Structure formats: C-alpha cells, structure tokens
Amino acid sequence: MLKSLFKRGLLYNKRVLFVEKDSKNVNDRTFCFWAQPDEDIVTDLNGLITRSWGSVTHHAEGIASMLPYRYYYIKGIDLYNEAKSICEHVDATWKLDAVDAIGRDEKGSFVIVGEACIYSAQIFDSRPPKYLPIKFPKVHLNQSFIGWFISHDGQYGKEDTLTLMDFSVPQLGNTQFMYILPFDQHTALVELTRFGDNQLTEEEAYPILETYIQSRFGDFSILSTEEGSIPMTNAKPDVKEMEDVTLLGARGGMIKPSTGYAFKRMYTFAEQWKSKSLSKSDRLGKERFEWYDGLLLYILSIWPHKGSQIFTQLFARVPLARVILFLEEKTHWKQEVSIFSKLPVWLFIKTLVITQFHLFRPLLILFFIVVLNVNGPLDGLQESIGWIVLLLGMIFVGFPHGALDHVIEQKAKWNTQLLKFISMYLMLMAMMGMLWWWSSPLALLVFLLFSIWHFGQADGVYWEMSPIVSLIWGSSVLLFILGTHSQESSDILRTLGYLGAVPNIPIWYGLPWLGLAIWRRNLNWVLTILWLALTSNLPLVMAFGIYFIGQHSIVGWLHLKRSFKLSHVHMWTKALPFQLGAWIFLAAFYLFNDQIAALSSVSPWAIFFIFISCVSWPHIMVMHRFYLKYTGNL
C-alpha cells in the first residue's frame, strides 16, 4: 500500500507515521503470485521480483506449462526494505512500537500507541484480525507450512519448473503436500504445507522434509528456515468499519480462503484505493467464488484425506492456465461447471447438500406440501403419502430429538444416576398430570405456554432472534397452525377443557413475519413461512406434524448434533431406548383405545394429548437448560 501511495503521488505533502511492532529485518516470508508478464503487478514490482517460473510439475514426472502465466517470487525482506526506503524519501517516521487501539471521536480517527493518542486524516490498519465465531457451515482451517532453503549437489532438472502440490508425502490425517521452488541447479526452497485444523509442528515436518529432500537431491545442507501459518477461513474478520480507517491484508479479508494467497489481491486493492470502488457486478462475482471456497474448505475440514484426490484431479484434468484463471476468480460460470465436472462430483454434491441443507430442507418441505396440495383436498393416495412421510419423520427425527434428554443431562450410562434422572423425569410428568386432574383449563394454558416457549426457543436460536421475538414467533406459529384449522382445533381443545372456539386466522396473518424474514435476508425463514402458509390446506394433525418434524425436531436435532459432536447414527442409537418407549405407549394407546374410552369419561384423544403434555414438560425444561448453555448464557 505504501509503495502504491508513493508511486501515485498520494504521499506528497503528507506526514506519514509507520507503526510496526517488529523490526522487519529478517526474511520471514516469501510472497508468490501468478501473473502474466505484462500485468501491472509484474512491471511495477519488477525490481523486487527475484525469480519466476514458467512451468509446473507435481510429482517429478510430467511438466505442464503455465502459459500465459508465470509464477513470481518476492523475498519478504526485499519488500520490507523497500517500505523503509520509501519512508526515507517522504516525510515519514518509522516507529518500532505496537498500536494498542484505533478509534474515532469528534476530532477524527486516532491510534493509541502506548501513552500517545495520534490523530490522522487516514489510517491503514493491517493488524492481524480475530475472526467472527465459526457458525456452521463456515470453516476455519490453518494453512501452516515449514520449509527449508537448501543447498544440494543433486539434480533438479529444469530450472524453470517449480514443483507444486506434490502429495507423495504422509498425510497425517490432514491435506499435506510439498512444493519446491528451485532458485538454481543447487539451491531451492522445499516446503511442507498442511491444510488442517492443527498447525504443522517441527517434529512432524522435519522427518518428512528430510526424507523427501534426500530422495530428491541426496545430501543437502539447510541455509535457512521458513515457517508460517495463514488462516483459511470463510468467516469474516471481526473488525469494525470506521471512517478514515482502511483495513488491509488479512484484516481487510483479502486472503483467499481456499488457497491462502493474498499478495496479488492486496496489490490490486492498493492500486484501486481511492481511484475506483468495486462495482456491484464485481461483488456478485465474488459471492459466487466465496461459495466455491466454502465448499472446498468444508470438504478439507470433514474429509481431509480427500484433499489430495481433489487437487490431483484438478491439475491432471484441467489446463493449468484455466486453474489459475479460476483461482484468480476470473472464469465464466460455464468454465466453472466444466472444472467442477472434472473433480469428484458426488463429493461436491454431497457437500452442497450438507452445507446448503438450510435451504434444501424448506425447499423439500415446500415441494412435499405442494404435492399434497396439488389438486385441492387430499385424495386417498396423497393422504397415504403424507402419513407415511410423517411416520418416517417421527421415526428418524421426531421422537429421537426428544429422546436424548438423558444424553443432554450427561446421564447416558445405565447406572443409578440414570435411574435418578428417570425418576425425576417421571415425577415432573406426574406433576403435570396432577395439574390436569386439578384444573384442566389451567393445565391446558400451561401446556400451550410451554409449547410456545419451546418452539420459539429452538427457532429463535436457529434464526438468531432475541428471546422476546422468539416468544412472539413461537406463539404466532402455534396460533397460526391452530387458527388456520379453527374447527379441528376447537374440537380437540374442547376435549381438553377449553370451552370457547379457536378464532379463524386467515393466512395473510403471516405477512408481517414474511416481511421481517425478507428484511433480514433470511431465505430459509422466508421459505419456512411460505410452506407454513400452505399447510393451512392440510388436516390439522398433518400440518402440525410437518412443522413439528420438518422444522422443530430437525432444528433441535442439529443443535444437539453440533453440541454433542456425534454422528447422526450414533445419536439416533442413543435415542433408541426412549424412542421405543414412546412407540410402545402409542401402540398400547391404539390397541386399548376402546378400553380407555370405556374406563373414563374423558375422550381417548384427550388422554393422548394429556400424556403428550406430561412428557413434554420435563423435555422442555431439559432443552431450556441445553439452550442456555448452547448460546453461552450459563
């Protein structure tokens, strides 16, 4: 940035203070980038570029030309010295100190350095950022690398060829590869790079480097070492935009998440600063590539062993110039489709479904309801499809999401702790039962209120609503489902002691929520409101079942999964004993329906709902405690 400002005369008549906490007098990193020889970055930085290469190999055999690109190399120390020399040519002070804070008040923007508060018309901030919390499907990996500048007596072959992403090294549960930048026939930088959660350590890297170099070059000596780590994340830097403060480098979000490259982006940004703002179409383009980066990062984080397959296929099947164009985010979407078709397609589709599940799910539900609604009231076939899907939904997620309370409370082992937990659970159920016996209208009110609370809480956490908005949402959903089926709801509630009639609610009552969801640009929420509106044409139990399974249970299940860090199958198995209990109850209820009806003056349906309310009560308390912990309030 300094070099660009200087070149463009923007430092003329300005006083510059350069605050850097490091003396910057060692060659701590290399800056490499792809470019065509006639690009501005090459002509501008010509004096700093010490080396460039025109072709690539991946594992000693097969050399591919990069034409029309070359790979350029700048020593970090040369760039630092250039910055220092520019400071000597302008009215600049280089201060070896740390910036403690950057802020703004009525006098303007300022930096705090120790005791000093220095105001400036323009501040450039490149302090390494913290990142916003990682929320699924965002990923934070590290690209860590350890390399040696070596001198050797062996033969490398063509000096114009660099070795890129050679995966013939142990992967150690990550995606790891070697690269070699040959400076001449007898010196080279050989570096081991890891994409992974854990940083590469010297203990891990040194033996791999040694074996690799020995096998390639024979005896060698180490001239110097390069180590570093670059964040590979699609999470945004946790920074505040401030007037007159320009964020640079990693802090400005300029590191490409899937590659860790930033230098060329930083150069381009510096050149465009104050001369051109990004156009809308540039931003739209970026969103598409951010999305691709996200897919790759997700794969690398969940299936790190797939990394070598993806990159090997990429370089083997796609011409290098096309790959570079893609990494530079300059390809057309048709070229991108062609590139993806050469990669493990199913892996990307699977990742797409998992990472975009929040959109697939409401779309699938919307489709399901449209199928049920397609020609007016349900016919026999549609009704059967509806019930079968709901039955499967109850088996796979409806019951299981509520049958993990013992795991949440960490009472999953068969011992006295579990027995105590079950006794407590039964006691709470009995309390609810007694409330029904004592005053059914009051029990009904309590049942409705805690259902509202529970539904609102799960959705509220999912859509990041405040507790009060969650509560209003929970009540809106329940009232909407009941009110758009007022006759059926009144019949059922009457059996439970409610004497009035449920008011009829037209579906446009959902419009304010739709407006809010659109305003918050939450497509998942928008789709959910749309399908909820369509459930008004289905029978009440089916409409409620779709919300209960398709939204509430799945959302709760996903929250639990993220917290337990267990697989779906593992969680489902853990829920099985209590899910079986629920099915046994239902079977008994169905088989002995007539006897229940004969025994009691209360209708069997009322007994069924009373039981549901009794089971729900302790579950909702457990889930409330869970959500307090989950959202970090406990």
Ligand SMILES: Cc1cc2nc3c(=O)[nH]c(=O)nc-3n(C[C@H](O)[C@H](O)[C@H](O)COP(=O)(O)OP(=O)(O)OC[C@H]3O[C@@H](n4cnc5c(N)ncnc54)[C@H](O)[C@@H]3O)c2cc1C
């Ligand atoms: C070893 C390494 C090699 C890389 N190689 C490449 C590459 O080949 N190609 C590529 O495109 N990208 C590369 N990158 C990625 C990226 O280009 C660099 O990380 C780039 O330096 C990022 O620039 P930056 O300004 O965000 O951070 P940095 O260059 O790290 O600069 C931040 C500076 O702020 C200073 N600082 C931190 N806190 C304070 C404070 N409170 N007060 C004052 N000073 C402070 C630090 O000492 C540091 O000098 C590499 C990164 C590393 C770490």
